[in-house]
Amino acid sequence: MEDRFSVLVSKVLSEEVSEKEKEEFFQILSQNPDYNLRYNQLKEYWNADIQYHAIEKREQVGDRIMERIKSASTVTTVRLSSLRIIAAAAILFFITTSALILYIVENNSSSRNAFTYAAQTIPVEYLLTDGSKVTLNKNSSITIDSDFGDKYRNVKLEGEAYFSVSKDKYRPFVVETKGTKTKVLGTSFNVKSKDHNVITTLVEGSILFTSNNCEKILRPNEELRYNVETFEYEKYNCDVQLNTAWVSGRFNYSGISFETLVNKLEVIYNKKINIRDSKLANHIVSASFLVDEPLENILDALKGELKFSYVTDDANHIRIMSK
Template sequence: MNLLIFMEEQFSELVSKILSGEASEEDRKEFSQILSNNPDYNLKYNQLKEYWNADVRHKVIKDSAQVTDKIMARIKDTEGVIKEKKSSLKIAVAAAVMFFITTCVLLYHVNKSSSGNVYTYAAQAVPVEYTLSDGSKVTLNKNSSITLASDFGDKFRDVKLDGEAYFVVSKDKSRPFSVETNGTRTKVLGTSFNVKSKNNEVITTLVEGSIMFTSNNFEKVLSPNEELRYNVATSKYEKYVCDVQLNTAWVSGRFNYSGISFGAFANKLEAIYDKKILIKDSELTNHIVSASFLVEEPIEDILDALKGELKFSYVVDSANQIRIMSK
């Protein structure tokens, strides 16, 4: 048997066991060894795991059979290679793994250039996290990608971004990390930050550490909790203190607010849902609340969860404003 085919079948078998929860301790050790010796398989496993978990993370799914059905349906729709629905979870996972490996539809590809290979990491329907060769972690928002050269990490750590990404950069003073997007560059040594490029705007949000944003002759250093909004066409910019939680919640898929006044929390909801919220009672405004909710959760569900404890009612008027009143 061809060695490559054997490795793919072995990888497929082990991924099947791990994703279906059937892997033994020996299986896990063998799989860990494969990933250590083959970085490409590490990437494939991360993407398969993200694809497998996507429906669980972003939708309410009651049992694993539903996930199996969705994967099998996706395979049928994409290539038509699977004619018969599999009832076994393990078989379904194996089929999905082998489909991705053999047809090369993973969100990862290699291009040849004069300076060597150029690697592209991408996300489509859901955010995907990647670990780069230097240990830095990059979470790509949906419909986003980064590109880097095969010599990434040798002397420089440069990536090109299309879309939005959250970076947690491994510290290395001798090799600065640089993100290029839409004619701008963000340089860092080791930090956590978010970069979003859309139309003519580049928005950089700093969570921890320090970064330098540059474009042509423009240069600005950001401190934690600061955001810079730069217009590429006009070279105009705004730098301001921001709500980091608001701007990076897409990474975890959840908003978390603890120990803030209900009035301040209402302001957060206004920004998240683009709705005006009017509170008629000052005592209610000063009430301290904590809340955790999914990014895509309807605002009505959040208010319904709080109204019993805070003893208020609310109505949505004809102007789509939400008016909150004490009972």
């Protein structure tokens, strides 16, 4: 049964399965919940376009796919990671481009493996073995050891990621980047590592940020900016939407004044927008728009409802007037 499942799942994912084989395959899934779980996980990462880069010849990939699938049911603490490897290996057999690349670095001095997941051109979500979700922004990566979740839940970050951490009071979740650590038990937060700065934004729950000279607890809607060269830091209240909109791909604001919305648009688009009417500025609005939506499209959508017109004085200045 295991061998047959291995053959059929490869054919189904590559869309080279006959109707008779497809019927047989789904009959196997209906009779075995474990096979059904493994198929769904493989399909998820197949659709995410993952490539597997391993130190082996391309002609060996086919054999390793079968070996990985056969051994997957015996893996415990790194089972999900292993399933990712299976799917990624299969994908390399059929595709040549991807948005996410998986690298495997083996430490010859021990039995531990390090897995690095890197999002390239688009944000990619990854489900960790403890149930936590990590969304990597483009040009970012996380690295975890194969013993992740045994006693510790440590990840190393390069770039930016949004974490939704499963609660576990016995095993804190720790994000390490540029010599700093963000420690949580269960929460949602964003960490961005850029140039000499580490910026941590808390959405919900609480987190402990630590470095050589800084140990601060953050509450929801607070952000901490830390400079790893000067060791200077600043903690302040923030607009979570501005800093985490890249995760969902949208900005969503509800029940705020038009003036407040315009202030946020100024930050997002780096333009100066002047409202010439106080009554218009105090009008309550709601708005939802894509992170890459042109500013003119947003203003055009609002001007009909709010009865205003606007003039672009130059590349960086806009005036809004009531009709």
